Amino acid sequence: QMADTTPDAVFFNGNIITFDNDFTSVNYIGIKDGKIVALGNGDDYKSTISDNTTLHDLDGKTVLPGFIESHNHFNAVANQWGWIDVGITQCTTIADVLTKIKSAVESQSSELVKDGLKPWIKCVGFDDTLIAENRDIVKEEIDSVSGDFPVWIWHPSLHRAYVNSKAFEISGITEDVKNPDGGTFVRNSDGKLTGQMEEMAAYQMVYVHLNKTLDMSTKRADMWNTAKFFASKGVTSVHDLFVGPMLFNLYRNAFAVHSKENPFPIRVTVYTPPHWTDRPESTGFDPLFLKFGGTKLFADGSIQCHTACCLQPYHDKSDLKGNLLFKPEQLSGIVEKYHAMGQIAVHCNGDGAIEAFIEAVGKAQEKNPVEERRHRIEHCQMVNEEQLKRMKDLGICASFFVGHVFFWGDRHKSIFLGPDRSQKISPLNSAAKNGIRFGLHSDCPVTPVNPFHSMWTAVTRQTKTGEILGSDECISVKQAIKAYTIDAAYLNFEENIKGSLEVNKLADFIVVSRNPFDVKPEELKDIEVEQTFVGGNKIH
Numbered sequence: 001q002m003a004d005t006t007p008d009a010v011f012f013n014g015n016i017i018t019f020d021n022d023f024t025s026v027n028y029i030g031i032k033d034g035k036i037v038a039l040g041n042g043d044d045y046k047s048t049i050s051d052n053t054t055l056h057d058l059d060g061k062t063v064l065p066g067f068i069e070s071h072n073h074f075n076a077v078a079n080q081w082g083w084i085d086v087g088i089t090q091c092t093t094i095a096d097v098l099t100k101i102k103s104a105v106e107s108q109s110s111e112l113v114k115d116g117l118k119p120w121i122k123c124v125g126f127d128d129t130l131i132a133e134n135r136d137i138v139k140e141e142i143d144s145v146s147g148d149f150p151v152w153i154w155h156p157s158l159h160r161a162y163v164n165s166k167a168f169e170i171s172g173i174t175e176d177v178k179n180p181d182g183g184t185f186v187r188n189s190d191g192k193l194t195g196q197m198e199e200m201a202a203y204q205m206v207y208v209h210l211n212k213t214l215d216m217s218t219k220r221a222d223m224w225n226t227a228k229f230f231a232s233k234g235v236t237s238v239h240d241l242f243v244g245p246m247l248f249n250l251y252r253n254a255f256a257v258h259s260k261e262n263p264f265p266i267r268v269t270v271y272t273p274p275h276w277t278d279r280p281e282s283t284g285f286d287p288l289f290l291k292f293g294g295t296k297l298f299a300d301g302s303i304q305c306h307t308a309c310c311l312q313p314y315h316d317k318s319d320l321k322g323n324l325l326f327k328p329e330q331l332s333g334i335v336e337k338y339h340a341m342g343q344i345a346v347h348c349n350g351d352g353a354i355e356a357f358i359e360a361v362g363k364a365q366e367k368n369p370v371e372e373r374r375h376r377i378e379h380c381q382m383v384n385e386e387q388l389k390r391m392k393d394l395g396i397c398a399s400f401f402v403g404h405v406f407f408w409g410d411r412h413k414s415i416f417l418g419p420d421r422s423q424k425i426s427p428l429n430s431a432a433k434n435g436i437r438f439g440l441h442s443d444c445p446v447t448p449v450n451p452f453h454s455m456w457t458a459v460t461r462q463t464k465t466g467e468i469l470g471s472d473e474c475i476s477v478k479q480a481i482k483a484y485t486i487d488a489a490y491l492n493f494e495e496n497i498k499g500s501l502e503v504n505k506l507a508d509f510i511v512v513s514r515n516p517f518d519v520k521p522e523e524l525k526d527i528e529v530e531q532t533f534v535g536g537n538k539i540h
Contacts, residue, residue: 004032005032005037005038005048006032006048006049006050006052006053007030007031007032007037007038007045007048007049007053008031008032008033008052008053008054008536009030009031009053009054009055009056009536010028010029010030010031010038010045010048010049010053010054010055010056011028011029011031011056011058011063012027012028012045012055012056012057012058013027013028013057013058013059013060014027014028014029014058014059014060014061014062014063014511015027015058015060015061015062015063015515016028016029016039016058016062016063016501016509017062017063017064017501017515017517018039018065018500018501018502019064019065019481019482019485019486019499019500019501020500020501020502023478024039026039026040026041027040027041027042028040028041028044028045029063029501029507029509030045030048030049030053031507031536032536034506034507034535034536034537035504035505035506035507035535035536036501036502036503036504036505036506036507037503037504038503039501039502039503058511061511061512061513061530062511062512062514062515062516063501063509063510063511063512064234064481064485064509064510064512064516065485065486065498065499065500065501065508065509065510066234066235066236066237066485066498066508066509066510066532066533066534067233067234067235067236067237067451067484067485067488067510068235068236068237068238068239068439068484068485068488068489068492068498068499069230069235069237069238069239069441069442069444069449069451069484069488070239070399070439070440070441070484070488070491070492071239071241071345071378071379071399071401071439071441071443072238072239072240072241072441072442072443072444072445072449073158073240073241073242073443073444073445073446074226074227074230074238074240074268074444075223075240075243075247075250075251076158076445077226077229077444077445077449078219078222078223078225078226078250078254079214079219079222079250080122080124080154080445081222081225081226083122083123083124083154084100084101084104084121084122084123084124085123085124085125086100086101086123086124086125086126086153087124087125087126087127087156088125088127088130088131090125091126091131092131092132093131093132093133094131094132094133094137094141097123097126097131097137097153098141098142098144098145099145100123101121101123101142101145101146101151102145102146104121105121105145105146105147105149108121108149115212117212117213118148118149118150118166118170118213119149119213120149120150120151120152120167120210120213121146121149121150121151121152122152122210123151123152123153123154124153124154124156124445125154125156126153126154126155126156126162127155127156127304128155129304129411129415136162136186136194136196137153137162137195137196138162138188138194138195138196139162139163139164139165139168139193139194139195140165142162142163142164142195143164143165143166146164146166148166149166150163150164150166150167150169150170150209150210151163151164151166151167152167152206152207152210155305156446156447157301157302157304157305157446158445158446159198159199159200159301159302159305159307160196160197160198160199160203160305161196161197161203161206161207162195162196162197163195163197163206164195165195167195167206167209167210168193168195168206170209171205171206171208171209173185173193173205173206175192175193177193177205179202180201180202180205181201181325181326182199182200182201182298182325182326183197183198183199183200183201183202183203184197184198184199184202185197185202186198198301198305198307199298199301199307199325200298201325208246211246216249216250216253219250219253219254220253220254220256220257223250223251223253223254224254224264224265227264227265227266228265228539228540229449230265230266230449231265231266231532231534231539231540232529232532232540233449233450233451233452233529234451234452234510234512234529234532235266235449235451235532236266236267236498236508236509236510236532236533236534236539237266237267237268237269237488237489237494237498237508238266238267238268238269239268239269239270239271239293239345239399239488239491239492240268240269240270240271241271241296241345241347241378242271242272242273242296243270243271243272243273244272244273244275244276245276245279248270248272248276251268251270251283251290252284255283255285255289255290258285258286258289258290263286263289263534263535263537264289264290265534265539266534266539267288267289267290267498267506267508267534268289268290268291269291269292269293269492269494270283270290270291270292270293271292271293271294271295271296271345272292272293272295272296273295273296273297274295274297274334274338279292288497288506288535293343293345293492294338294342294343294344294345294375294376295338295341295342295343295344295345296345296346296347296378297331297334297335297338297344297345297346297347298325298346298347299324299325299326299331299346299347299348299353299354299356299357300322300323300324300325300347300348300349300350300352300353301322301325301349302349303349303350303381303382303404303408303412303416303417304408304411304412304416306320306322306416307322307323308322308349308350308352308353308381308382309321309322309323309324309348309349309350309352309353309356310322310350310351310352310382311350311351311352311355312421314416314417315415315416315417315418315421316415316416321350321352322350322352324352324353324356328356328359328360331356331357331360332359332360332363332364334360335357335360335361335363335364336360336363336364336367336368339361339364339365339368339370339373339375340364340368340370342373343373343374343375343376343493344361344373344375344376345375345376345378345399346375346376346377346378347378347379348377348378348379348380349379349380349381349382350381350382351382351383351384351387354377354380354382354383354387355387357377358387358390358391358394358396361375361394361396362390362394365394372395373395374395374396374397374490374491374493375394375395375396375397376396376397376398376399376491377391377396377397377398377399378398378399378401379399379400379401379404379443380398380399380400380401380426380431380438381400381401381404381425381426382417382421382424382425383398383427383431384424384427385427385430385434388427388430388431388434388436389434391434391436392434392435392436396436397436397437397438397439397490397491398431398436398438398439399438399439399440399441399488399491400426400428400431400438400439400440400441400458400483401426401441401442401443401446402426402428402440402454402457402458403442403443403447403453403454403457404425404426405425405426405457405461405462405463405469405470406453406457406462406463406464407447407464409422409425409461409463409464409467409469410463410464410465410467412425412469413463413467413469422469422470423469423470423473424470424473425469425470426458426473427470427473428440428458428473428474428475428479428483429472429473429474429475430473432475432479437487437490437491438483438487438491439483439484439487439488439491440454440455440458440480440483440484440488441454442454450525451484452516452524452525452526452527452529453525454480454484455477455480455481455483455484455516455524455525456521456522456524456525458474458475458479458480458483459474459475459476459477459480459521459524460474460521460522460524461473461474462522477516477517477521477524478517480524481516485499485500486499486500487499506534506535507533507534507535507536508533508534508535509533510529510530510531510532510533511529511530511531511532512527512528512529512530513527513528513529513530514527
């Protein structure tokens with residue numbers, strides 16, 4: 001007996017670009033039980049429908065597969081709803097930042113959060129290279145306005161944070177603190193702590209105390225609202241690239257009310273850190289909506305904090321190349337262990353970190369040849385030609401943080417990397433020529449989630465000041481959309497269920513204001529997402 005494929009809904013009279021292997025376009029799409037059951041042209045759909053099929057006239061609009069945001073920190077976006085923005089659009093001087101903190105302190109009620117814990121003043125976005133003083137904020141400055149409240153300030157990279165004396169006191173951190181492996185408590189010329197912390201190994205010693213004060217009861221709504229916000233940008237699936245047991249509670253809490261009738265708005269894959277040693281086999285929820293991916297490692301920091309590990313010194317600091325967060329032999333051991341277990345996604349910005357990871361994968365693969373792991377290099381900013389060839393040989397993929405070209409490109413050119421090396425960051429065209437499958441991402445909340453803006457950057461390589469950085473690394477509109485659809489699905493072993501609009505795949509698609517193949521490249525960023533469907537359900 002044939003399964004009944006009569007669609008529940010048909011969307012007709014559209015320009016539906018499927019992104020299948022033949023890059024087919026069709027006029028209608030039929031959906032049943034969250035999957036695609038029919039695709040075709042003209043009035044052919046009429047022979048497939050019944051009286052119960054709902055019909056939607058697309059009015060000639062363009063339909064694309066839903067976007068897959070292949071590297072972001074979805075839980076952190078949800079966690080930071082309502083935090084104080086001290087980024088450059090709000091504060092141009094350190095005095096502005098202090099004014100914001102002071103008014104937050106004044107409006108903060110004296111009530112304790114719970115268990116006698118003080119609420120924290122929580123800020124995001126302080127960038128030392130954009131603020132007028134062109135330096136880091138120090139704890140004595142924060143102390144002058146923060147009263148008896150602990151203060152936390154994120155750098156946009158999320159590789160650096162600043163706190164006041166109260167935060168150190170609550171965390172039991174004194175002048176005697178030792179730097180943990182892979183992290184630094186920054187000190188001034190007198191050897192005293194400044195309140196600045198580099199990398200997770202250091203700042204998590206303080207963050208765990210802030211985390212105790214977060215109100216989980218409001219977080220469920222924040223997670224659902226964040227998902228709807230992502231959907232409004234055309235995102236139907238995310239890879240959340242660092243979720244340990246503490247953060248996974250945000251998902252457990254959010255998914256407790258997920259059901260077939262009322263599903264979570266988007267689909268999530270979480271990549272987990274090595275320290276989560278007793279991670280369960282499955283998330284306990286519908287794996288089409290929440291599943292575990294591979295293991296997430298960090299090999300270095302960020303270029304704009306001078307903590308990315310480079311093969312050559314920084315342009316503005318000729319004695320500094322940045323360090324690996326592990327010694328190479330340590331990294332090799334960790335890669336060997338997790339290579340045996342599954343996929344590894346490793347954060348590498350500098351070419352030195354990329355080099356160390358490629359070598360580690362080569363050794364692991366030699367000892368334990370596995371058919372297809374699709375290990376991923378995350379951000380992959382400074383990868384060079386020779387490294388791309390070796391990545392291809394080892395089957396290593398990439399997820400490029402192409403927004404660096406726009407958001408930091410001018411400073412990479414003038415400050416961090418200099419006029420030559422900066423041209424080659426996120427070398428998408430070179431990667432494509434070498435046959436590397438790659439995704440693009442916003443690393444939200446590091447930069448806002450906005451796939452059309454990321455694609456526009458990939459196609460034009462325009463910086464914030466309107467300069468073109470590395471024009472020979474531009475890619476086509478088609479390549480850019482593939483990096484947010486079918487190629488992003490490939491990074492996650494999901495190319496058979498999503499990433500293109502084909503029969504039996506998930507009905508995740510978006511209706512957009514203009515056909516991206518009909519606009520000038522510079523107009524790509526202005527295309528609007530009018531509707532978003534996940535499993536055939538309208539989310540936006």
